Amino acid sequence: MTVLARLDHVTRRFGDVLAVDDVSLDIHSGSILGLLGPNGAGKSTVLTMLQGLRRPSSGTVTLFGGSPGDYRMRQKLGGTPQETALPPTLRVGEVIDFVGRHFEEPLSTAAVAEEFGLGELLKRQTGALSGGQKRRLSVALAFVGQPRLVLLDEPTTGLDVDARRTLWDAVRRQHERGATVVVTSHYLEEIEALAERVVVMGHGRVIADDTVAAVINQVSLRQVRLVTAQADRVSGLPGVVGRDVGDDGSTTFYANDSDRLIVELVRSGIPFSDLTVRGATLEEAFLTLTGATDAPAAPSPSRAEGSSSTRAAQKEMNR
Amino acid sequence: MSTLTPTPAGTAPGTPGRRSALGGRTGILALTLLHARINLVETFRIPAAVIGALVFPGLSLLFFVVPQRTVADNPEFATQAVIALSVFALMSNSLFSFGLTISANREQPWDPYLRTLPAPGIARVLGQVFSTGLMGLVSILPVIAIGALFTAADVTVPRVLTGLVALGISALPFMFIGISIGYSMSSKAAIAVVQIVMFALAFAGGLFLPPYLFADWLDTLSKFLPSRQAREFVIWAVQGGELEPWVWIGILVWTAATFALALLLFRRDEGRRYR
Numbered sequence: 001m002t003v004l005a006r007l008d009h010v011t012r013r014f015g016d017v018l019a020v021d022d023v024s025l026d027i028h029s030g031s032i033l034g035l036l037g038p039n040g041a042g043k044s045t046v047l048t049m050l051q052g053l054r055r056p057s058s059g060t061v062t063l064f065g066g067s068p069g070d071y072r073m074r075q076k077l078g079g080t081p082q083e084t085a086l087p088p089t090l091r092v093g094e095v096i097d098f099v100g101r102h103f104e105e106p107l108s109t110a111a112v113a114e115e116f117g118l119g120e121l122l123k124r125q126t127g128a129l130s131g132g133q134k135r136r137l138s139v140a141l142a143f144v145g146q147p148r149l150v151l152l153d154e155p156t157t158g159l160d161v162d163a164r165r166t167l168w169d170a171v172r173r174q175h176e177r178g179a180t181v182v183v184t185s186h187y188l189e190e191i192e193a194l195a196e197r198v199v200v201m202g203h204g205r206v207i208a209d210d211t212v213a214a215v216i217n218q219v220s221l222r223q224v225r226l227v228t229a230q231a232d233r234v235s236g237l238p239g240v241v242g243r244d245v246g247d248d249g250s251t252t253f254y255a256n257d258s259d260r261l262i263v264e265l266v267r268s269g270i271p272f273s274d275l276t277v278r279g280a281t282l283e284e285a286f287l288t289l290t291g292a293t294d295a296p297a298a299p300s301p302s303r304a305e306g307s308s309s310t311r312a313a314q315k316e317m318n319r
Numbered sequence: 320m321s322t323l324t325p326t327p328a329g330t331a332p333g334t335p336g337r338r339s340a341l342g343g344r345t346g347i348l349a350l351t352l353l354h355a356r357i358n359l360v361e362t363f364r365i366p367a368a369v370i371g372a373l374v375f376p377g378l379s380l381l382f383f384v385v386p387q388r389t390v391a392d393n394p395e396f397a398t399q400a401v402i403a404l405s406v407f408a409l410m411s412n413s414l415f416s417f418g419l420t421i422s423a424n425r426e427q428p429w430d431p432y433l434r435t436l437p438a439p440g441i442a443r444v445l446g447q448v449f450s451t452g453l454m455g456l457v458s459i460l461p462v463i464a465i466g467a468l469f470t471a472a473d474v475t476v477p478r479v480l481t482g483l484v485a486l487g488i489s490a491l492p493f494m495f496i497g498i499s500i501g502y503s504m505s506s507k508a509a510i511a512v513v514q515i516v517m518f519a520l521a522f523a524g525g526l527f528l529p530p531y532l533f534a535d536w537l538d539t540l541s542k543f544l545p546s547r548q549a550r551e552f553v554i555w556a557v558q559g560g561e562l563e564p565w566v567w568i569g570i571l572v573w574t575a576a577t578f579a580l581a582l583l584l585f586r587r588d589e590g591r592r593y594r
Contacts, residue, residue: 051435074437075345081432089364090357101353102436104345125364144436
């Protein structure tokens with residue numbers, strides 16, 4: 001198994017914002033690697049550094065043994081335009097053909113169109129395509145050059161379930177033909193459907209790097225909400241990984257096993273009321289995980305994006 | 320533990336042997352023409368933009384020079400006025416289309432995508448030079464036609480052709496200035512800067528008023544500007560006479576310096592998001 005690309009202690013700043021914080025990562029040939037994390041976790045910045053669009057502030061990024069900034073190293077790299085931005089006046093066939101001409105051994109435009117269900121649309125200007133069609137064309141462009149390594153940044157955002165499945169199938173078929181794929185997503189479902197290995201990022205750092213099953217186990221948190229005067233004691237119970245104070249006097253605790261937490265809670269004799277239990281969203285699970293690994297360091301200004309409310313929640317969890 | 324794929328310097332794995340960087344299917348030449356062609360296809364998909372570029376310089380000649388019969392009826396002055404407006408047309412075309420197109424494109428996600436393709440920076444820069452240069456030369460044709468029909472400008476056809484070649488050469492610094500503006504600022508800033516640069520170069524370069532009306536200090540300053548050098552260079556190519564060294568040395572220096580700047584800014588550029 002060879003390493004197609006490597007990040008070695010890579011840090012990237014945008015002014016005061018730390019988007020990627022000391023990340024080391026090997027991308028091995030033959031796998032589908034999922035990069036999972038909330039918005040602003042640094043996933044896209046990692047991809048843009050692998051594409052040679054951005055340079056690391058410190059550390060080294062290696063692509064096929066060279067620098068991604070050297071265009072010759074990108075001969076076997078495939079990627080997609082972000083936000084499905086395509087030149088609106090060009091026709092679908094022209095765009096595929098134009099991209100293909102950059103590569104030594106491109107697939108034929110017809111073959112690409114057939115694989116991604118664009119055969120009927122070749123004469124259409126891209127400005128006339130629907131969102132789903134644009135998305136399919138964007139992903140198709142990543143595979144035109146028969147790449148060894150393909151980077152897909154949020155490939156199915158905004159697609160309905162059917163369209164998403166169709167696209168996943170196409171990506172899997174390309175993978176079976178030998179392409180190594182890195183896919184970023186904030187949908188756990190997407191990573192589950194595609195990836196074998198998952199790297200979870202938060203605040204520009206790698207929080208977890210494991211098999212899909214192991215990571216799913218780690219991020220499937222439950223929320224236990226209750227009203228109590230002794231929140232600190234509840235936090236001390238086994239299995240509690242995070243805490244969030246609500247506006248209404250209630251406190252929400254995060255735990256991998258809510259059943260066990262409630263047994264422990266009752267056994268401890270801590271007084272409480274208004275108990276509710278529900279599954280945590282992936283976003284909440286991420287925030288809890290990232291909060292847990294950030295302690296005891298002070299909350300660093302390390303989020304490239306993110307709303308003030310999630311940041312407030314973040315501070316709460318950095319107990 | 321696995322190791323990084325060992326590859327000889329300069330070749331990506333899977334590349335069948337080392338090819339000449341210039342020739343071949345994905346050589347710099349082929350990629351330059353590819354980018355030039357796709358730029359032209361995009362431009363021509365919006366015909367109004369093309370017509371605007373074609374008509375504007377011709378109309379300027381028609382409104383500002385043709386009615387002034389002292390200039391229009393004098394063969395030498397009329398020819399020089401046609402040349403000055405041709406230089407102005409090509410200059411404004413270069414500054415505007417490069418400065419504005421590039422700065423606007425950098426704010427679109429399609430442009431960063433193109434930068435991830437295996438094409439060297441120079442192929443994309445030269446592709447833009449060729450496509451805009453061709454558009455610029457086409458926009459000169461109405462100026463020449465109006466000049467021939469409605470003024471006393473008098474030149475033989477071979478002289479017109481050498482003039483066009485000279486125009487193309489002397490336009491290079493303007494293209495590279497436009498590229499540099501495009502890569503160094505946002506599209507809103509670029510509009511303002513392009514206009515200031517364009518009018519400063521046009522007035523001080525003797526494209527609106529002939530330099531013999533200039534004060535001595537302005538005439539001296541003017542000789543350091545690429546617009547003045549372009550005007551003199553094309554006049555020499557069309558009307559003959561002596562080519563003073565400051566003209567061709569100036570063009571060479573401006574071309575080399577602005578090309579280096581454009582390439583530097585192009586390489587440094589990482590798009591405008593995240594700032």
